[in-house]
Amino acid sequence: MTSDSRTDTRTHVLTVSRSACRWPIGEPGHPDFAVCGGARVRGAYCDCHGAIAYRRPRETANSLERLASLV
Numbered sequence: 001m002t003s004d005s006r007t008d009t010r011t012h013v014l015t016v017s018r019s020a021c022r023w024p025i026g027e028p029g030h031p032d033f034a035v036c037g038g039a040r041v042r043g044a045y046c047d048c049h050g051a052i053a054y055r056r057p058r059e060t061a062n063s064l065e066r067l068a069s070l071v
C-alpha cells in the first residue's frame with residue numbers, strides 16, 4: 001500500500017486543511033474515500049472543482065434545453 005512517489009494531492013477527509021479543496025473523491029464510507037486536497041480557489045473547492053460545484057443554474061437549464069431540442 002505504498003504508492004506515493006507521485007504528486008497526489010488527495011487528502012483524508014478528516015485531515016484536510018482549511019485551505020484545501022474539499023471535493024469528495026470515491027465512495028463515502030469506502031476506505032479509499034478522500035477529498036481533492038488541492039489549493040482552494042473557489043469557495044471550498046479548487047479551481048476545477050469549483051467550476052463544477054458553482055455552475056450556474058442557467059447554464060444547466062440551457063444545456064437541458066439544448067438536449068431537449070435535439071430529440
Ligand SMILES: [Zn+2]
Nearest residue numbers: 021036046049
Ligand atoms: Zn479539487
